[in-house]
Amino acid sequence: MRYKGSITVFLSLILTPVLAVIICMTESAAYSAARMKCEVAADMALESVFAEYNRELLKRYDLYFIDTSYGTGVPSVEELKDHMRDYISYNLDPSRGTLSLVSPADFTDMQLDSLDISEISYASDAAGRVFKRQAIQAFEDSHGISGARALAEKAGSLVDHYRDSSLDEGAPERKRAELEDRLNGLDYKISENPAAHVFDDREGILRFVMDTRRVSSAAIDSETLISHRHISKGTGLHGGTTDTESPLSELMFDEYLLDRCSCYTDTPSDGGPAYEVEYILYGRGSDKANLREAVERLMLFRYAADAFYIFTDPEKKAPVEAVVGVITALLGAPEAEDAITEYILLAWAYGESVSDTVRLLAGERVPLTKTSEDWKMPLWGLISIKSNARPTGTPGTGLSYKDYLRIYLFMENKDQKCFRAMDVVEMNLRATPGNAGFRMDGCAEYVFMSAAMKCRRRYDLTIDRKMSYMSDF
Template identity: 30%
Template sequence: MKGSITVFATMLLMLVSQFLFTVLEAGRNLELKNVAKMNSEAVAESVFAQYCRPLWDEYRILTYDAGSDSAGNVDIQNIKAYMKNVSADNFKTGTDGSISAGTSVLRLSMDELDPVKYALITDDNGDVYTRQVVSYMKNNLSYETARKLYSKYSSIKDTVDNSKYDDSSVDNAMDALNAQEKGDNNNTARPSAVRGTPGSSAKNKSSSQNNSKGTETENPLVKVQQVRKTGILSQVVNEANVSGNSIDINECVSHRKLNQGTGDFSYDEDWYSKILLQQYFLTYLSNYTDSGSSHAMNYEVEYIIGGKSNDKDNLKKVVTEILMIRAACNAAYLATDQSKQAEAAALATVIGAITLNPEVIKALKIGILAAWAYCESVLDVRALLAGDKVVMMKSDSTWTTKLLGMTTMLTGKAKAKSCSTGVSYKTYLGMLLFFKSERAMAYRAMDVQEATVRQTQGYESFRMDNSICEMSIDVTYKYHGLFLCFVNLLEGADNEFSIKNKARYSYCSE
């Protein structure tokens, strides 16, 4: 039996076939758009999966170290080349778009990667860094806990603001006493007091007033002046045990000219972000009572506060600030304790008895109270650095020093009474951080973190301002029609098509 087909049937079959092939190509085009989107996401994730491991291990900071090109700028071209290579591998195509393996109909070629928008962790005056830290800490510190901490630090700040300590009271008292002494020495109608060294004249006069009893009344003002001249650090710690680590501050993030990203990822600071940033520093950065031996600086939190190039100077600055806070609080307590006020007045009368000048005696009383608050504060700082807690506002039961003999405690190794409900050294660090701006803290934190990462083999040239946290790239894919070659109606038309989408990735959760 012979078969036959009419011309009409043949043309109808061709039209139906072309329609089917067109539908197939349309379906393929839709699927290619989905494949292109998935590939863009996968390639971006592949780039950011190469995060700086030492920075994460030590500080829980995620960044992609893009490195530098020959001009010292962020090496974006290397990122583009990597993304194209990964895409070629995903689609089993060569760099020229040819098929290297497989016969998949869902083949694309990554063609263009422009423009590239990216945020470096140092961008926007440290706001990108802050956003990175806040994003991480939100998963580790609840809003309710942050609110309680904010209230706590605000309360402490109010206490400090309402407490004043006049650091010049001791010197003013000694100046008044010495001036009166010179006036007495120029009066021939009155015998002069027992003479001694200039720094101990007041003490010698006190001794002459008490020799009949065989006792000597010490003048705490003299000792406090001597201690302040020798420096506070030697009074509260063994300087031989203080870390000698340092960094080249001129090459740090906070001092050098930085590369700039191309994105706009600014971050608005508020109380919540500040508390999260502060708690991050206290948790992951080292300090005097919790030093990290593997870090470039052992007192990193102190560096954020002090900004000096070495651990010793930063510790000295922090200790001095804590001492002033403690002195203000202790002076505020002494002003309310009538018995201690009376003790100070009695000692002022004894020391200034030879002058019989009420103004001098009044100045001596004020100076003695200031010296007493200072001595108590030195013992407070010793206790804090030893890991103890000290109450913010003292009471008679928590007060340590006695007026007579307190200079012996000052020059010894005595420390203040510890209290389980008191405030620790780390809390004082948190309070000092509370006074700092977020941007200043962010840059100084990056200083020490960069220095620590550079200690790791293979990361000697690591730069925070080459580290990308967020990126967005416009991607163009090209592909050729597969089924349209059977469609005669499109003969001579361009058989190359393109798909555009974005490759985005951010280490910061939205």
């Protein structure tokens, strides 16, 4: 019996295209699976590396950065790449390096060929704005956006009030020098001036306004800090929407520093300088030198403010004029009466500024500009200013010592302030276990990496990924 072969021929004709379609679909599925596996491995590796942020930096300052030195004190992009390679290799083959009788089937057999990091942002990049941006974000997160803005705006009003006072801080000293010249021209010895002794002890300013035994004598090795050494440089700011340039953002950064850093009226932090805010402002090599700078600047303003007020108050002038009239009559020098009167008024203003400074350093408040009710130093107190310039024991009204630091921070050079703030972070972190060589210019916030991978099917895949603590890409 004979059979026709038409069906066999038909199957033969369609078998080739059917198999071609099946093979193409299989190959496409294999390629997609391989690519998906590579992308997942790269994503997991990047997330794992970013999970290695410095824990102490987060705990103390609410900042997220990868310490690329990994505790060695020598920042290295290669070390960061090694960590990424390890994570990618493990994610491509979790069973690699393990002993197992049964290994999971892997139809892709992907392997990492090479890895490169082409972009990286360090905390010190863009004149410290990478660090500054995170600090502002941390301040907003801890206080809420509206709360952070309210605090910053309140600080801004203090700065405006300070600037509106329009005081010439050098005017009292120029006036005093002018009066001394006038008196010398009248053959009147300054030593005979009853107020001359008031200005004698100004060189030992700290001893004049506080018990120097309470002042920290710690030295600061600034040469090892980021503001003084050659630093590693990345590729600048990447991603994120936090503003770092506006006056409001600058005020929020200042508030962050005042929250996280200690000053003379606070409890000192461990590891760094005792007076961290004062260091940020003046950058001297010891706590005492920084505090002296702060006190001198404070007294300079208080002296100008008190002198401006006292020359406008007839109630203050009257007793001085009466005393001077008697003195010049006894000395037979009536032509010196006006000069001595003004000199004593300046001395009285100086005594009041000492009293103001003592109260501020004791944690009390002093009004920016005085009224008669706010004046504390009596005229007879000039006999011994140090014994009469004492805290009142009440909080008072007006500005605190920290408020003056708040004002001076806003007026400070932005870049210098930012780098000195990073100095403080470095000093404090280096005092913690495992961070002896900590460097802010080795702390990464953003990374762009390219991973080249190979498959046994001869696929060459390149996966590009970027990640930042400040934004999602």
